[in-house]
Amino acid sequence: MTLKLYGLKNCDTCKKAVKELEASGRDAELVDIRAEADLAVKLPRWLAAVGDKLVNRSSTTWRNLSDADKARAGGVSLEGLLLGNPTLIKRPVIEADGEILVGWTAETKAKIG
Template sequence: MTNLTVYGLKNCDSCKTAIKALDAAGLAPRFVDIRAEADLVVKVPAWLDKVGAKALVNTRSTTWRNMSDEDRAIADGDPAGVLIAHPTLIKRPVIEAGHTVRVGWTAATLDTLTAGAAE
């Protein structure tokens, strides 16, 4: 599969697991740090269009739990703005495979990506 990109944080265990599994499967993903390297102004709206706010906003994160109720209400109305301002609210990893976007890491994600690579 060409053009496989994993967006996440360098210290994120889920991201590390995803990269390791994808490398082991021979998929050689490119890693992009969402805080340092990603163009979130472009990426976040595109991801929201593909997967929706419910999948992309990590409401179990420390950042979310520490937000005020007012800020959470803003996130409900303008998730793109909040995710761009607070990249750690993005559920990780975000994996772009061609025109497909997947959020989070499971064995099923690996199965889907390796099946797509075989096609």
């Protein structure tokens, strides 16, 4: 089974995740969230699974948002904020066996196996 990683082609963390997965014998496909992913379909599912953990609050994009937009990140318009600013999505988002995992952390690696 090929794991789908949603991120950015130039993101070092995403590249590292794909490289480590392939080195461990797993097939991994990186889908660019700006150019290739259908975020209108994906975001509701991701948000239902992980909530605002999907927002990368340490990104440059986050720091450049207005206070009003940052306030939206805690409310019902989070989906709209992420649709308008896909680089706010914490990367990579991994779809594995029906589970949604966010970030390339020790916890994520353990769940993937």
